[in-house]
Structure formats: C-alpha cells, structure tokens
Amino acid sequence: MQSIYAKNIYLEDSWQKNVRLDISNGVIQDIKLDATTQSQDEIIDILIPGLCNAHNHSFQRAMSGLTEFKPASTQDNFWTWRETMYQLVEQVDASIISAIAAQAYQEMLENGYTSVVEFHYLHREQGTDEFNHTLLEALVEAATSTGIRLIYTPVLYQRGGFKDEILSARQEQFYLTCEELILHYQYAKSILAKRHSLAIGVHSLRAVTNASMQKIVDFAKEEQVPFHLHIAEQQKEVMDFYEIYEKRPVEWLIDNYAVDENWCLVHATHLDEEELNILAKSGAVVCLCPTTEANLGDGIFKLHDYVTQGGKLAIGSDSNISINPFEELRWLEYVQRLVKLERNITSSEDRSSGYCLFNMALDGGALASGNKKIGSLKKGGYADFLELSSDNPSLVAHETNTLLDAIIFSNHNSLVNRIMIHGEWLMTDPLIKKNFQIAMHKISNRKSRD
Ligand SMILES: [Zn+2]
Secondary structure (H helix, E strand, O other): OEEEEEEEEEEOOEEEEEEEEEEEOOEEEEEEOOOOOOOOOEEEEEEEEOEEEEEEOHHHHHHOOOOOOOOOOOOOOHHHHHHHHHHHHHHOOHHHHHHHHHHHHHHHHHHOEEEEEEEEOOOOOOOOOOOOOHHHHHHHHHHHHHOOEEEEEEEEOOOOOOOOOOOOHHHHHHOOOHHHHHHHHHHHHHHOOOOOEEOEEEEEHHHOOHHHHHHHHHHHHHHOOOEEEEEOOOHHHHHHHHHHHOOOHHHHHHHHOOOOOOEEEEEOOOOOHHHHHHHHHHOOEEEEOHHHHHHOOOOOOOHHHHHHOOOEEEEOOEOOOOOOHHHHHHHHHHHHHHHHOOOOOOOEOOEOHHHHHHHHHHHHHHHHHOOOOOOOEOOOOEOOEEEEOOOOOOOOOOOHHHHHHHHHHOOOOOOOOEEEEOOEEOOOOHHHHHHHHHHHHHHHHHHHHO
8 A cells, every 4th residue: 555645635626735645556545634644655745636638649749840831832721731641641650650659648748648548540550451450559558668548549530521532542541441440449458458448439520421430339339438539620621511411510410429428529619509509518528639729720619608508628639739738728718818808718706717627627538538537536536646846936835726727827847746647656768758769760761762
C-alpha cells in the first residue's frame, strides 16, 4: 500500500486540504480528509487529476509547424492541409509511427494529459497489401514506453465521399472491411495491458455507408464501448451531406441512431440551433479540439448555447499542432470571448471559468474514454494525477478558489512536476526524444527523395 498526503487536492469536484490517499493496484483504495501526516506518507503540495485527451491522431505530431505556408495560387484550407497529411502517411512505417507517437504521448503527459483516445484509421503500413496489426502494435509500444493510459480506437474508413466515391490511392492505407475492423479490435483486446482499453468508431459519415456504420454501432453496443466519429467539421462537408440526405449531419445522425452518452462526436462545429438542442439533450459528448480547429480554419462551436442546455464536452489535441490541455481550455473560452465581445462565457453562478472548463473536460473525458475510473480523484478511481507546486510562479499566492483559473489562463511556466499513472510515478526515457529525432530525419530524407 502506498500512502500519499496532499496539502491541496482536487477531489471529485472540489478542493480539499490535508488529505491522505491509500493506493494499491493502481487504484485509490481509501481517502481520509483532514488527516495528519504519518511517517510513511509521501507529502505533496498540490495534486490534481490528469485530463483525458479524447481525440488524437498521434502520427500527425510529425507535421506540426510544417504546414504554415500557403500553397502558390490556391487558397489554403482543411482540404489542402489534408493532402499534406496524406503525403506524410506515405512517408511513415511502423517504426516511425512508434517513435512519433511516443514523443507525442510524452508531451501529453508532461503537459497534463494522463490518458489518450487514439482515433486510428491508418491501418495498413505503406507497401503492404495484407491486413495486419503492425501499426496498432507500434502505438501500443509507444504508449507502454511512456506509461500513458491508452484508449485505442480503431475506426472504419471505406469510401472517398458521400456519393460512394472510391478511395483515392493515398487513402487505400485506411481501408478495412467491417469484419476486418472487428477482428482487429478483438486482436487489440487480446494484447492490451490491463491499464489500457478500447473504443471503436467510423472516421466520418463521408467515409462509410450507412450499412457499414450500423454494423460498427451494433458492435460497440455489444462490447459496451464508446462509439467515436468526426462530424460536421467543415461547412463543405455539411453542404455535401445535405445535397444527398436532405438533412444536416447531426440532425440525420440523431434521427437514425440511438445517440446517447456512449457516443463521442468529434468537432460538431457546424450545427444549427435545432441540432445544438437535440445534441445537448442526447447525452452524447462533443469533443472539441480548439487549437487544431483554429489551425485548420474549421469554424467556431456555439459553446455558450450548448453548455447552457447541459451539453457535455471533452477536449482533444487532434492534429497535435500543440499539445497542452490547459491551452485547449484557454482557447475554448477565448474564442468565445472574441466572438461575443464578453468575458467569462463558461463561468456560471459563483463558479469561475477555469473551474467550469476543467470540470467539463474531466467529465467529458471520462465519458469519451468509456472509463468511469478516470476523470476525477475518488475512492475506487485510478491513481492518475499531476503533482504541481505552489511555489511555481504561475501559481504562487493563489488560494484554491483561483488555482484552476491560474492553471488555465495564466500558465506561464511548465506546471507539471511529476505524473502518476496507475499508482506509479513516471520516469522519462531519454530514448524517446532520440528516436523521435531519428524518425523526423527519416521522414525529411524520404520527402526530399520524392
Ligand atoms: Zn481528428
């Protein structure tokens, strides 16, 4: 049994002082409030739960900062960015993916994420026609080397658009039949260590037929795991969908499926008022990825209206243009302030914006991951947390009532001193950075050869 004594700890949804946690098998077994220190205690200044990165494509970490030029004589947007991403897909193999993912996971941990939903559609290694599990194994190796809690989420990608267009040559590495995706999921289930788990999904409505989607939705239900998909990220996608289905994507989705708290809708940027209302009432979680959505020029989610109606939210690093949960939450609030010309859009009654944002991300992350043992520190929950220090210049002189605001809005320094996952303090393996450097040089050399 491990015993931790926290001077300040964020338990469930409130701050407590002088708390002892007894931890074994990765789980918080007991919590004593108003405790006094004992000889075996490890004394910590500030403890907060780590956040769930509810949407991530770790291989895209290799693109960050490399796509900020406008192509000559054309407008740059999500679709041109996607072509550059497809070029990257042609350059990576399993060993490169493993190295990139390990660096991304390490950065997630250092900045405050303790679990990650890996939304994965790149199923075939470059140059191999056979369906195998090599890229999954590369991701598991990366997660294991860093210690992050992985929610592996394989997704179906079968067609090039809403009119059943065939996949482009560059998209062929994404293709699996429904049966192959389910076999792949079963294989992942057989190899994942106990701390990891699974979800499943489809890439988007444009990437699958209704019949294929129904099979995967049914399978998710049987397995009792969350179902994830990208939806309504781009206006063009919404218009193309409307042309064929004569409904908007989220409206159609809720008319045709029993969307509930087991669903995670990624982005859902372009919703009309009616869609916003029905989605908020469905219990589903919307995963917003503010830095990626800004970087790709996606648009702005109507946060205030959605939250006011009790809508649930998670956050994700998505393309990994940057990796920091507190930056995502800051952007989430700031974009709304810029649009509405007001302050404190997410705060409610006597709760500050930082408090509301942090709690939304914790609750939504637990839903999106399908794991009730993460998301808040409680008896029976996993011991996944971040150690902070009150003498950090960003936090100094803050009482607990403004600490979450300081963490999110005035985060001038690296805040996380140490990270515990599943009851173990993590150590950084210097090889992760080294392997990432080697992988990035390999990609760069392959690109210059092409
Ligand atoms: Zn995505």
